[in-house]
Every structure is written in structure tokens, then in C-alpha cells.
Amino acid sequence: MFLKRIELQGFKSFADKSIITFDSDVIGIVGPNGCGKSNINDAIRWVLGEQSVKSLRGNSMSDVIFNGSAQRKPVNMAEVTLVFDNSRHLLNVDFEEVEVTRRLHRHSGEGEYFINKTPCRLKDILNLVMDTGLGRDSLSIISQGNISAFADAKPEERRALFEEAAGVAKYRKRKSESLSKLHRMEENLARLEDIIIELERQVNPLKRQAKKAEIYLEKKQELETIEVSVLVDEIETLNESIEMLRKKAFDFEAQKAMHETTIQVADTKNQELRNEMYQLDREINHLQGEFAKLNEESRILETRKVELDEKRKYALEFASNAEKAKELKTMLEEAHYEYEDRNKRFKDLERDIALAKENLQKLEADLASCMQEYTQAANILNRLENRKSVLENLVKEPFNHQHAVRAILDAKNTLDGILGVVSQIFKPQTNYETAISSALGGAMYHIVTKDEASARHAIGFLKRNQSGRATFLPLTVMKPRRMQREHEVLAQNLTGYLGVATDFTECEETFYGLRESLLGNVIVADNLVNANEIAKVLRYNYKIVTLEGDIVNKGGSMTGGKNRNASTPMTLQKELTQVEQSLEGQRLKSEGLYQQQQALSAKKEAVRASLVQMQISHAQLDQIVKAKWSKYEHLRADYEQYAPAEELSDTSLLENDLVVRLSALHSRLDEVAATMKAKRERRMRAGSEVERKEASIRQLRRDLNVLQNEEREVEVAKAKEETRLEASMERLSSTYEMTFEYAQSQKLDTDMKEARKKVLQLREEISALGNINLDAPSEYQEVRERFEFLTHQKEDLQQAKSKILDAIDEMDEIMVRQFKAMFDKINSELNDVFRSLFGGGKARLFLVDPSDILNTGIDIDVQPPGKTVQNIRLFSGGEKSLIAICVLFSILKARTMPLCIFDEVEAALDQANVERFAKYIAQFRGESQFIVVTHRPGTMAQCDALYGVTMQQNGVSQLLKVKLQDAINFIDKKEVKA
Numbered sequence: 001m002f003l004k005r006i007e008l009q010g011f012k013s014f015a016d017k018s019i020i021t022f023d024s025d026v027i028g029i030v031g032p033n034g035c036g037k038s039n040i041n042d043a044i045r046w047v048l049g050e051q052s053v054k055s056l057r058g059n060s061m062s063d064v065i066f067n068g069s070a071q072r073k074p075v076n077m078a079e080v081t082l083v084f085d086n087s088r089h090l091l092n093v094d095f096e097e098v099e100v101t102r103r104l105h106r107h108s109g110e111g112e113y114f115i116n117k118t119p120c121r122l123k124d125i126l127n128l129v130m131d132t133g134l135g136r137d138s139l140s141i142i143s144q145g146n147i148s149a150f151a152d153a154k155p156e157e158r159r160a161l162f163e164e165a166a167g168v169a170k171y172r173k174r175k176s177e178s179l180s181k182l183h184r185m186e187e188n189l190a191r192l193e194d195i196i197i198e199l200e201r202q203v204n205p206l207k208r209q210a211k212k213a214e215i216y217l218e219k220k221q222e223l224e225t226i227e228v229s230v231l232v233d234e235i236e237t238l239n240e241s242i243e244m245l246r247k248k249a250f251d252f253e254a255q256k257a258m259h260e261t262t263i264q265v266a267d268t269k270n271q272e273l274r275n276e277m278y279q280l281d282r283e284i285n286h287l288q289g290e291f292a293k294l295n296e297e298s299r300i301l302e303t304r305k306v307e308l309d310e311k312r313k314y315a316l317e318f319a320s321n322a323e324k325a326k327e328l329k330t331m332l333e334e335a336h337y338e339y340e341d342r343n344k345r346f347k348d349l350e351r352d353i354a355l356a357k358e359n360l361q362k363l364e365a366d367l368a369s370c371m372q373e374y375t376q377a378a379n380i381l382n383r384l385e386n387r388k389s390v391l392e393n394l395v396k397e398p399f400n401h402q403h404a405v406r407a408i409l410d411a412k413n414t415l416d417g418i419l420g421v422v423s424q425i426f427k428p429q430t431n432y433e434t435a436i437s438s439a440l441g442g443a444m445y446h447i448v449t450k451d452e453a454s455a456r457h458a459i460g461f462l463k464r465n466q467s468g469r470a471t472f473l474p475l476t477v478m479k480p481r482r483m484q485r486e487h488e489v490l491a492q493n494l495t496g497y498l499g500v501a502t503d504f505t506e507c508e509e510t511f512y513g514l515r516e517s518l519l520g521n522v523i524v525a526d527n528l529v530n531a532n533e534i535a536k537v538l539r540y541n542y543k544i545v546t547l548e549g550d551i552v553n554k555g556g557s558m559t560g561g562k563n564r565n566a567s568t569p570m571t572l573q574k575e576l577t578q579v580e581q582s583l584e585g586q587r588l589k590s591e592g593l594y595q596q597q598q599a600l601s602a603k604k605e606a607v608r609a610s611l612v613q614m615q616i617s618h619a620q621l622d623q624i625v626k627a628k629w630s631k632y633e634h635l636r637a638d639y640e641q642y643a644p645a646e647e648l649s650d651t652s653l654l655e656n657d658l659v660v661r662l663s664a665l666h667s668r669l670d671e672v673a674a675t676m677k678a679k680r681e682r683r684m685r686a687g688s689e690v691e692r693k694e695a696s697i698r699q700l701r702r703d704l705n706v707l708q709n710e711e712r713e714v715e716v717a718k719a720k721e722e723t724r725l726e727a728s729m730e731r732l733s734s735t736y737e738m739t740f741e742y743a744q745s746q747k748l749d750t751d752m753k754e755a756r757k758k759v760l761q762l763r764e765e766i767s768a769l770g771n772i773n774l775d776a777p778s779e780y781q782e783v784r785e786r787f788e789f790l791t792h793q794k795e796d797l798q799q800a801k802s803k804i805l806d807a808i809d810e811m812d813e814i815m816v817r818q819f820k821a822m823f824d825k826i827n828s829e830l831n832d833v834f835r836s837l838f839g840g841g842k843a844r845l846f847l848v849d850p851s852d853i854l855n856t857g858i859d860i861d862v863q864p865p866g867k868t869v870q871n872i873r874l875f876s877g878g879e880k881s882l883i884a885i886c887v888l889f890s891i892l893k894a895r896t897m898p899l900c901i902f903d904e905v906e907a908a909l910d911q912a913n914v915e916r917f918a919k920y921i922a923q924f925r926g927e928s929q930f931i932v933v934t935h936r937p938g939t940m941a942q943c944d945a946l947y948g949v950t951m952q953q954n955g956v957s958q959l960l961k962v963k964l965q966d967a968i969n970f971i972d973k974k975e976v977k978a
């Protein structure tokens with residue numbers, strides 16, 4: 001026995017657990033109509049994987065669960081177990097006994113399968129019974145309906161039975177699976193081909209665009225590298241040129257100032273000279289008047305003297321010796337007077353010359369010391385001017401030494417959220433610049449940003465450009481710091497406490513928080529001694545700065561001293577103001593010294609001129625003195641001829657004596673003439689000096705004009721260069737996001753002329769490329785990869801398709817072979833079976849279309865004893881059943897089945913045929929197991945054991961083993977009742 005046991009519970013009418021144990025090969029199931037016999041067949045089919053609700057005679061799968069009856073409630077679960085003896089290993093597992101269970105839950109609709117109590121899938125069960133003959137379309141379970149359907153079926157519809165018998169059903173199933181797979185594959189292939197065609201359409205234009213974009217990027221990269229170098233070179237050249245122009249402009253400015261000063265000095269000098277000339281003219285005029293008057297007086301006196309001398313000459317010729325002696329004496333006295341007078345004047349002049357020389361020497365010494373003082377003052381002035389210009393530059397560009405800070409400020413427009421540098425944001429009150437600088441320390445150069453993101457961005461910029469490091473203060477995270485209230489009160493009463501650093505620092509309202517954070521807990525004290533005292537009282541809790549910038553740090557350490565050039569951006573302006581003030585004082589001092597130098601120089605010139613004049617007069621007088629002496633000597637010799645013994649008395653001449661008066665007049669005339677001559681000469685010198693100066697002023701003005709024009713040209717050129725510089729710097733920062741210093745480090749060592757040409761050439765090449773799709777390379781890559789992938793997939797699919805086609809061909813071949821072999825075998829058995837059951841005659845199966853073994857229908861020609869050959873359809877119902885049963889038995893002979901379930905297949909046969917049928921079944925005993933549902937005693941008589949199905953309780957089937965006679969009685973009774 002193959003099937004050892006069936007256990008049913010909740011399945012259809014088997015509400016309670018029912019077990020049928022099979023202990024012999026031919027088992028009969030008997031019972032009245034509707035008692036549930038066929039439900040047993042259904043149960044077996046259901047366990048073996050039946051999915052067709054119709055085959056199970058229901059409308060839905062849940063119809064297999066017991067629905068309840070008048071006395072019983074429905075149940076929620078149906079469960080059926082088949083237990084097989086697998087000692088012959090007909091089932092494809094290693095176990096000797098196989099238990100197959102199917103369960104269905106009403107509410108969830110969930111089905112469960114088990115093999116030997118282990119949960120499994122439906123597929124596992126189908127695989128288990130495949131090729132055993134227990135499959136869905138097999139001959140294992142044949143009902144009366146099957147028999148009549150076989151007889152009445154079209155030839156093609158009969159194939160299934162033969163295919164199942166030939167074991168080709170699995171191939172057909174696989175083939176159908178393969179065909180649907182093939183179908184899906186072909187659909188996929190068609191879709192793939194569509195996509196590939198579409199991709200092919202895209203790939204070539206994209207390839208061209210990608211190539212273009214790559215060329216563009218290469219050229220752009222090359223252009224950028226070269227252009228950065230060209231820009232750097234341009235900026236360097238522009239910087240040099242601007243510096244040169246600045247120097248030139250500075251020189252022009254200095255020259256202009258010099259010219260202007262010279263013109264101004266010359267103008268002043270000219271004015272002075274003109275005033276002097278006017279004064280001299282007036283004096284000369286006056287002297288001329290005096291000279292003319294003196295001259296007239298002298299002419300009158302001279303005339304009188306000539307008359308007197310004539311008289312004397314006459315008297316001397318005709319006078320006596322005594323009279324001659326007297327006259328000569330008078331003349332001698334006069335000559336002596338003249339000599340003495342001239343000699344005195346000569347001596348006076350000599351003294352004056354010595355004095356003038358002394359004076360000149362002193363003036364020269366004074367002038368030299370004045371010039372020295374002036375040079376020193378000019379040097380100091382120069383130094384101050386230099387410092388002023390340095391300070392002005394520092395005020396203009398205070399972060400020249402903080403590269404990172406400068407880099408950030410230069411790129412401020414391209415960076416977001418940069419608010420400035422601490423030292424620019426805070427303005428210390430006057431006189432607190434040094435203290436606040438000390439209070440801030442290094443924080444003075446920190447950069448204030450809107451938030452942390454801005455600071456991160458700026459740090460990224462510094463990294464990219466390798467522009468150094470800087471500290472950033474994001475406003476959003478700055479926490480205010482303050483002095484404790486009690487400390488503040490305490491400090492206010494201490495000597496030297498000036499306040500908190502925030503009190504002396506102005507800023508915009510936005511930065512109040514920042515101010516509190518940096519300066520809110522820093523104290524300002526007047527000096528270091530008081531700072532120490534305050535620190536002590538406040539227990540060294542605060543940083544204290546003094547007005548001089550010394551620091552008592554929190555904790556007590558002290559920092560102080562003085563650096564040369566210890567300027568901070570905050571003290572610069574103050575120092576600049578101080579320098580400007582000193583400069584003003586120094587300029588006044590210097591100008592004063594210059595004036596003094598000019599005055600001394602003029603005085604020196606005047607003394608020198610007068611000295612020369614005196615020296616000339618001195619030389620002239622020397623001759624006159626000698627002439628007067630000689631005249632006196634002659635007169636004395638003449639006089640001694642007439643009065644040799646008489647001594648000359650040293651009587652002086654009377655004041656109104658003609659000679660005395662004439663001498664005085666001559667002396668005065670000489671004096672006036674000399675003064676006049678000196679003044680005329682001075683006048684002439686001044687005049688020519690004025691002319692010379694005017695000519696030089698004219699020349700200076702012309703030069704100044706030229707200078708101004710040249711300076712204007714230089715300024716214009718400088719402005720042009722500065723605009724170009726700004727544009728280049730802007731391009732460097734906005735296009736390349738580079739600082740100049742970083743770009744400089746990237747500069748190529750190449751011929752710049754060639755580089756410029758290359759830039760132009762690259763620009764032209766880039767513009768000739770036209771529109772560029774920068775996404776093209778990645779799109780091309782993506783499309784190409786997709787294209788290649790899909791092409792590959794297509795090839796794989798094609799290969800798989802051809803493999804499936806090969807497999808199908810192979811399966812077809814197997815099916816044809818196996819089908820044909822089984823068909824022939826069944827056909828060869830049929831005649832014998834027919835003859836046995838019909839008691840003679842013959843029967844033959846034939847293929848409707850032998851050329852198409854795979855699809856051909858199967859028909860049967862039959863010739864019962866004494867009748868002609870006819871097709872199966874032409875026979876009576878009973879005959880048809882018997883013929884069908886013949887085919888069935890032929891199949892069983894050709895292919896052994898381990899289990900056959902016949903459900904009233906013999907119902908249409910007459911008594912004699914039932915007996916033949918039943919006996920024929922008995923022949924298979926030992927090879928196949930039969931479960932026969934029957935109402936016919938003939939069949940029952942051939943069974944080894946009989947089970948009766950009853951419905952003691954309405955609607956609930958029950959099983960019990962019965963004897964043959966009981967079974968016959970049992971049926972008869974029921975049939976009578978019915």
C-alpha cells in the first residue's frame with residue numbers, strides 16, 4: 001500500500017477528526033448519496049495541491065472548510081493529512097514514511113503546507129508528487145465525470161491524460177514556463193532595443209558636446225594658469241609704474257614747492273629791493289641837492305681862493321722879503337692845515353676800514369652759525385615730514401603687516417558677512433588710545449563676522465590662497481563679560497581708578513555685545529602704582545591697563561615697557577596729530593632762521609660794499625696826503641729862503657679862514673660824493689638784482705607751468721594705471737578668488753610677451769567653441785555607461801533567449817519521444833484490455849495529426865464483437881464508459897500508478913460489465929493501490945476492505961469499516977429510504 005492513512009478534520013462534511021487507515025490494496029468506499037464519499041477524493045486532491053476551486057466543487061477555497069449544519073456550528077479551519085509509505089521511494093525524498101498536510105484558516109484565508117510536519121511551500125508538495133502519477137491531471141483520481149468527459153471530449157482534449165501518463169506534463173509545464181519567460185524576455189528585449197536606439201541617438205551628439213566641453217575646460221584651465229601669471233605680471237608692472245609715477249609726482253610736487261617758495265622769496269626780496277631803491281633814490285636826490293649846494297659854495301670859495309692866490313702871486317713878485325716871508329708863512333700854514341686835514345681823514349678812514357673788517361668777520365661768523373642752525377632745523381623738519389608720510393600711509397592702510405587680515409579686507413566684497421577689524425570698529429576716546437590698545441592686545445587685529453558660517457567661509461578662503469592665519473569673532477557667539485557689581489563699587493572708591501575699558505570706547509550699536517565681550521571686564525587706571533593697588537583690592541580678578549599702556553594681568557603678572565614705533569592702529573591718528581603740530585612749530589622756526597640768515601647775508605654784503613668804498617677812498621686820500629705834504633715841503637723851502645731863522649709857530653688857522661672852510665667843504669663834498677656813489681652803486685646793484693630776479697621769476701613761472709603740466713600728465717597717467725591695477729586686482733579676486741600674494745606664488749616662469757599672446761589666442765579659441773554644455777562629459781559618461789550596460793544586457797538576454805529556445809527544442813524532442821513511446825505502449829495494451837472487457841473485438845488509438853506529435857489530438861476507433869469499426873462518440877453511454885475504462889486500464893498497464901482513486905467510474909455499466917470491470921481491477925493488486933467509491937455490489941465484492949460513510953448526525957460525515965453484506969444492505973436500505 002502506498003497511501004497508508006488519511007486524517008480529516010473540518011474538511012467539508014468531515015467536521016470531526018476522521019481517520020481512514022488503508023491496510024489492503026483495493027479499498028471500497030460505500031455509502032448513500034450525499035454522505036460525503038467524494039469529499040474524501042476532494043480531500044486527497046486538496047492535500048496534493050489542487051488549486052482549482054471548481055475541481056473541488058466550490059465557489060471559493062474556504063468552501064472546503066466545514067460550514068456547519070442544523071446542529072453544528074461551522075469550524076474555522078480545515079486540515080487533511082495523507083500518510084504515504086515511501087519504502088519504494090516513489091516520492092522524491094529520503095524518508096520511509098511521508099506525511100503531507102494542508103491547512104486552511106477561514107478568517108485569514110491563509111493556507112499552510114507541511115511535509116513531515118515541517119512547514120513548506122505548495123511548490124515543494126508539487127515537486128514531491130511530480131512524476132509519481134499523483135499530479136493534478138493524472139489518472140490517480142478518476143470520477144464518473146472524468147470517464148464520460150473522456151469519451152465525449154474532442155481528440156485534442158484527450159491529450160492531457162496521455163501526456164500525464166507519458167510523464168511529459170512536467171516538460172510541457174516547463175516549456176510553458178520557458179515560453180512565458182521567453183515572451184517576457186522578448187518584451188524586455190524589445191524595450192531594451194527601444195532604449196538602446198534612443199541612447200544611440202543621444203550618445204553621439206553628447207560625445208561631441210563632451211569633447212567640446214573637455215577642450216573648453218582644458219583651454220580654460222590653461223587660460224586661467226597663464227592669465228593668472230599675466231595678471232600678476234601686469235599688477236607687478238603696474239605697481240612699479242605707479243610707484244615710479246608717484247615718485248615723479250612727488251618730485252614734481254617738491255620742485256613746484258621749491259619753485260613757488262623761490263618765487264615767493266624772490267618776490268619779497270624784489271619788493272624789499274624796490275623799497276630800498278625808492279629810499280636810495282630819495283637819499284641820492286637829497287645828496288645831489290646837498291652836493292650841488294656844497295659844490296656852489298666850494299666854487300665861490302675856490303674863486304675867492306684863486307683871486308687870493310693871484311693877489312699873493314702878484315704880491316710875492318713885487319713885495320719885500322719881509323712881506324714875502326709873511327705871505328709864504330700864511331701859505332705854509334694853509335698847506336700845513338690842508339695836509340693835516342687830509343692826513344686826519346686818511347687816518348680816520350684807516351680806523352673805519354679796520355672796524356668794517358672786524359664787523360664783516362663777525363657777520364660772517366654769525367651767518368655761519370645761523371646757517372648751521374637752519375640746516376639742523378631743516379633736518380628735523382625733514383624727519384618730521386617723513387614720519388608724517390609714514391603715519392599717513394599707516395592710517396590709510398593699517399594692516400600692512402597682517403597679511404591674512406589684509407587679504408580678507410581686500411576680498412571683503414566677494415566674501416559674505418565680513419564686518420571689519422576690531423581696531424576699525426572701536427574708536428577710543430582721546431588720550432585713551434594706548435590704554436584701549438593694551439586692553440585689546442592681539443584682539444585688535446581680529447576680524448568680526450556676522451556668524452560662524454561667514455567665519456568658516458573666510459577661513460576656507462585663507463586656506464585656498466595660503467594667505468596666513470587670522471582670528472575671527474562671529475557676532476552670534478560673543479558672550480558679554482562684565483565686572484561684578486560689588487567689585488565695581490569697590491573700585492570706584494580707589495585712587496587712580498578711571499573706569500571700565502568699555503566706558504572709553506565708542507562703537508556702533510551692533511557691536512555693543514562685542515565691546516562688552518572684549519573690554520567689559522578690563523579696568524583702566526591712571527598709573528601702574530594705582531593699577532597694582534586696584535588689582536590687589538580686587539584680588540587679581542581683572543586685567544588692568546594704565547594710560548601709558550602698562551598692564552596688570554588677571555592673576556597679577558605685569559606687562560609693560562616701551563617699543564620704538566610701538567604704534568597700533570588706534571594710536572596712529574593721535575601720533576599723526578602730534579607730528580603735524582610739531583611740524584608746524586618746526587616749520588615756523590626754520591622759516592625764522594631762514595629770514596635771519598637772509599638778513600645777515602644782506603648786512604654782510606652792505607658792510608663788504610662799504611669796506612670796498614672805504615678802501616678806494618683810502619687809496620685816493622693816500623695820494624692827496626702825499627701831494628699836500630709835498631706842497632707843504634716846497635712852500636716851507638721857499639719860506640726858509642726869506643726867513644730862515646724864524647721858527648714857525650704852530651698857530652692854527654681861523655675857523656672862517658678860506659682854506660679851512662674850503663677843506664671842510666671838500667671833506668664834506670668827498671663824503672657826500674662817496675655816500676652818493678655808494679648809494680648809486682647800491683641802487684644800480686639793486687636795480688640789476690631786481691631785473692635779474694624778475695627774469696629768474698619769469699623763468700621760474702615758466703618752469704612752474706611746465707612742471708604743473710607735467711605733474712598733471714603724471715597724475716592722469718597714474719590714475720589710469722591705478723584704474724587698470726584695480727581692475728586686475730578685482731579680476732584676480734572675483735574671477736580666481738586669489739589674493740595677489742598667493743597668485744604671485746603661482747606665477748609661471750615664462751616669457752610674458754608670449755604668455756600675453758597665448759592668452760589672446762586661447763580667448764579666441766574659447767569663443768570660437770561657441771555654446772558649451774559643461775554637464776556634457778558627465779552626461780555622456782552616464783549615457784555611454786548605460787548604453788554599454790544595456791547593450792551587454794541585450795547580449796545576455798539574447799544568449800539566454802537562445803538557451804531557452806535550445807531548451808524548448810530539447811524539451812520538445814523529449815516530449816515527442818516520450819509521448820510517442822507511451823502512446824504506442826498504451827495502444828499496444830489497449831487491444832488486449834478491450835478484448836477482455838468487451839469479450840472480443842478490437843480497439844485502436846490513433847493520432848489525428850501524426851505530423852504534429854506535440855499538439856495532435858487522440859482519437860479511438862473501436863470494433864466491438866460483431867460490430868463494425870466506429871468512433872468512440874458513436875457508442876451508447878455505457879459502451880462509451882467501458883471504452884474509456886479500457887483506455888484507463890491500458891494506461892495503468894503501460895504506466896504503473898502507485899494509487900488510483902475511482903469515484904463511481906463504473907456507474908453507467910450494466911451488472912455483467914461491472915463484474916468484468918471489478919475483476920480487472922483485481923489484476924492490478926500488488927502493483928497499484930485502489931480506492932474505489934462505489935454503489936455497485938459487483939465492485940464491492942472485489943474489494944479487500946470496505947468503509948462506510950454515514951451521516952448519523954445531519955450534515956456531519958462519519959466513517960466506519962463494514963462487511964460486504966452490511967455494505968450492500970446499508971446501500972439498499974438507504975436507497976429504499978431515498
Ligand SMILES: Nc1ncnc2c1ncn2[C@@H]1O[C@H](COP(=O)(O)OP(=O)(O)OP(=O)(O)O)[C@@H](O)[C@H]1O
Nearest residue numbers: 012013032033034035036037038039063065066067
Ligand atoms: N463545507 C461543507 N460543510 C458541510 N458540509 C458540506 C460541505 N461541502 C459539502 N458538504 C456536504 O457534503 C455532501 C456531499 O458529499 P459527497 O458529494 O461526497 O456525497 P457522496 O457520498 O459522494 O454522494 P453521491 O453518492 O451522491 O455521489 C453534501 O451533503 C454537502 O452538503
